Amino acid sequence: MVIYLRNYSCVNIVAQCSRQRKMVRVCGHKYSLMAASMLVSFFVAVFLVEANPVTSTKLKEAALEQFEKHCFDCHDDETRKGGLDLVGQMGKGDTDGSLVFEHLITAKMPPKNKKQPALKEKQLMLDWLAQRQVEVAPKDYRRISRHEFVHSVNDLLGVKLDLTGEIPEDRGTHDFDSDRRVQLTKQMLTSYFVAADEMLEFALPEKGFAQERIWVTNKLKDSHKSYNIYTRKYKEGILFSWTRANNGNSYSFFYDNFDPPVKGWYELVFDAMKLGDFKEDVSIEVFAGKYYYADDRPQPQRLLDVISLGNREMKSHTVRVFLYPGENVSVHCYSKHNFRQRGGKVGAYIKQLKVRGPVLAQWPPQTYRDVFTGLPLQALPREVQSATVTQTKLKAIGGKVSVSSFQKGMEKEKMQDGSNRTFWHTRFKPTLAKPPHFVVLENPQGKQIEGLSYATWSGGNGNGQVKAYAIHLSNDGKFWGDPIIEGELEIRLASEQPILFPKPTNKRFIKFLVTDAFTLDGRSLASIGKLDVMTVLPKGGSALRVSVLSGSADDLKKVIGRFAERAFASSLPEDELAPYYAASLTALEEQGDFVAAAKVGLKAIICSHRFLMAPGEHKNRSYGTAADLARILWLSVPDKELLGLSATDRLNGNVLEVQIDRMLQDPKSGRMIHSFCDQWLNLRSFNKVAPSLKLYPLYNDLLNHYLPLETEAYLNHLIQENLPVGHLIDADFSFLNQRLAQHYGVEGVIGQQLRKVPFGTEVPRGGLLTMGSILKVTADGFDTSPIRRGAWVSKNIAGNTLSPPPEEVKAIEPEHGKEAATLREQIEEHKTNPACYACHKSIDPYGFALENFDATGQWRTQYRIKRPHRGTFTYQAKGYYKLAGEVDSAGEIDKARFEDVFGLKKILLSDHRKVAYNFSKKFFEYANGYKPNLEQRLELYAMIPAEAEACRMKDLITMVLVYSLEGEQQ
């Protein structure tokens, strides 16, 4: 209880009084009569306040006296400074006093140049405001969020399958996922039913697990000639150069000869090295996505991981990635040094890619040991098999090709080598072959052929490209009959064009007859880049089933009971479990399969109210606390240790704090960091905006990937190291890698691993305000709006309370015109109108101070004004802009003037309590799903240490957690 005590020492008497009065508390656990007794205490508390008019009248009088002394001079019905008549407002019983409360507690009011109330005086006012506040009590339960659902089920099943995208966004219109106003709907429950099926099937597949295989490849799938120039053969593999296409897209190159057969985890090992004599690392971004030929528009790819090549010797780089069937692996090399510019051997050399998967950590998988503990398992051994790499499907079915004629060097095999840079061509030298031109594909085993896949050859003058075709079938290769299909082909399109037969055929011979072809000079020619059959090949290797050697109802009940205890975070008597047993047992009787029956019971558990609603049903307080803690810090269910402590109801006091500490150190707390950043700092919207390529041509997906990671790494560090809360505002370090350092103009950071980097005093970074992620998410990708960014930073980081703009005010979104001055002038208009200025004095200065950072968070001293491009947009690294207007980042907050962001940070740091108070409120809301009411805010504030150095991040989090979890005990 170290932290608690230390904080207690600065809790003043009034706050302690309100602690005694505490009523409906945060997590509202049920343990048998808990809910009822809480309700009773609620009524008693209300009753007490009303039945004790003396105390409450006394407090009111004392508080109003203070208001008279400090506030009413300006805010009465005559002066109405800032349009506020506080006298009138206080007169009415039910007006919302939270804004007045916030202004008082954060010392925004009375203004700095007026006499400040003494601590005691202020406390009287705050206390009375808190007491008179009519709050709508939040619901005493909430539904769990989709993120909590997915993490919990993954942990329960011992798998990692990210299905969050399959479940609709569920926070409604609120900031925090845990918001108690969000209700469970039928549609959400339906998607949980669907997700549960998918996750159970992934963990315990009915048909078994795919064999583990190994693919080795150093071959790329084709891409258009305009991209082919960015790769070249080098030694045994391929040398890559950075690509940035005319339209600004970074093209990634797809590896051939590997298609993930099933969804699952794969290990990609790149044998690669950096070539070139320069100190920076070369980065390889590894993507997954649907293969596309690069003259098509790019398809979105998932960035899986980044490999940093710093050595000049061959090394194996392993990344572990989740892949789906239909996806391919592609790579994009990022380095300003490349062989295109310098010539010679510069860039990223990848000798080969070796893929192993789907990988399982154990065989039989851990899931079976966890779920079916103690029951004998049976499975054939799972050995790694080498995948045979077949160039074409025709070869795979043992087929052959013949052609009407061929030109030397352009033989029929060139259609079959998997590349359309090489091609088959009819004979034109020394004599011209006469039509008909055709290709015959032989299907000796009579496999079912659905159609043909055709591709033009790329890179030539177009001579011989097929414009029209007819398909004939034959059993003997002699008698062909009428064509089964005729059609036209696109000659400019270089991607593969499927020719689907009207119905699949088993015939032995298929003739592709060229009925029309492009010709520049009138000669009769034909050429084809690729031609193959379309047929379904048998999947390599049969699936391996894991059987559980039991069919007994008793075993099934044990399985369900054990899983329920973990999922529900409670020990449960047999009779309470009966419905979950029943669901499984009925399935066992009907379907006879033990695992299938167990899955029905497991699904019932993870789709139940006990699992989807918080708090659940817990046998004692500790179980409830464990469930809350695990949900808040891990977005998951309690682990063995927490359950063990709960079983004997020991999760309280010092043990609780030790556990919080342990849980924060567990890597699973990274989920909380991520989730909290998404919600508090709105990083979930980070990818909604793509910065303008004209204004910010150097912005790329690598930078986009790392910007939010910096914030997460930084926040995690502050918490793990328990650093002073002022670090939220400023610090002399952050977590950077080579790409981020380039963006920030920091020298000497090599390699793409994030690491702690110290800043000199001249660096304007450090703290959240000046992080690229925050600066980007508060801009729209083009301009920065000092109002929008200012309001956001003021509210969320500086901790000001702002009321919405008054009615009938013309809203404008100022743009940086040719003259930067005009923007500032427009905004400075606010000063002339007291109604506007009341709020905008807490908005505009923050925005102005950050005007030195553009929409991507890069430092600037001048604005960029977009220039038009001629014709089609063509990417150029220098962008399309001119510089205009100097940035003026000066401003004033509460009479304190600052010149730039350095000055702003100093002002913000001068009141660490405000920063800590804001953070506590946000974390409270994150943890509990509602904003603390005024009484709770008073208490949170009172627990903040008076010394800035003593006010530390982990302590604050622990304090909020303990306060939330233990509150109701009192």
Add this chain to the structure above:
Amino acid sequence: MRNISRKDFLKIGAALPLALQSLSQRAEAKVETPPKRIIFINSCLGFYEPYFFPKKRGDLSSSDYLKGMKTLEKMTVFQNLFHPGMDTSNHDSEKSFLTGTPSPESPTFVNGISLDQVLARKMGSDTRFPFLNFSIYDRGWGCSWNDRGAAIPPMHDEAKIFDLLFKDEDLQATKQRLRNDQYILRNLQRDLAQLRQQGSHRGKLESYQKVIGELETQLEHEQFWLNTKKPKVAKSLSEDADFPFSTKIHNLFELAKLALQTDSTRVITLSMDWIYGAIKVPGATGGWHTLSHHGGKPDMIARLSKIEIDTLKHFNQFLIEMDQIKEGAGTLLDHTTVVMGSNFGDSSNHTCNNLPMIVAGGGYRHQTHTMLEKPTPLCNLYLELLHKNDIDAERFGSSTKDMGLLMG
């Protein structure tokens, strides 16, 4: 011959053959009188008023935006409709577009049921999908709100919507799943009952109870439709990647059209909800939201109008195609009431009066341009739509009366 609705069927329960018989009979009956359908479209950033509303009273060809539309004789533009209680609602007003519930910006706001959901109760029981709702991206809420005021998450993935509507399922597996799910629900009900008896947490249990009750009904509905094959349509979704935003809008309209045409549903809601970042449409690139705050600047209005013209182009195309599909004595458009509008009158100033509202199709005798003399609750029109679709409601949202704005 009596048409048995699905609700009746559920009451009959075991009398499956009878119900199936009546289903085919109903299919025959359908040819004679095409069913009524309705679709709501909300463009959450509104339309630039001077370009949207006709400059000459009563003359749609004097509207910059609408003059080129091909189905003008089947449209009415309403002027001076609004939702009371939206004075400080800003973007939150979107939540109330189909509910009319005031003060959506309040922290204690609880929404009412949306119009499409009231209609779906009546019009939704005879189709595979009682209603459909679409949005541009995964935001989790749009215009549809259930009777407890909870947002009904819209679907946004075109390929998934297409599969849901038209792709055949593995019948055996689906049957098994439905059976298992029914065991699960039955047993969850049992657990709820025992917890209630123990005196656990009432509010929590009740809220869950309601939801699984609804899910049980849905499973019955799914089971019923398992016996009917999904309709087959050609895949007509665009994959044009030049203008992804445009493609998205086109595809959502296309899916709506296909769903209505195949009678997969009779109630659709489409939320055009995009206030983040830049979008690209023919002729303009820019932040839709940023541009919507044009503050009267000609350059911004020019770019904004390109976006609005683009969405209206797809809307126009939708109406044209709906009007080309013959059905009964008229066209699909004649049997579908199309309500298009916005929660914003002027999004530059965030005001919610004089909402741009169009009613098209539905077989009404359209007045092309109806200018109301004084600000009139949009819910009056909503109430009328309920009445026109045989729902005997006394009021809806902030309605004061059915004003008989739609003729015929």
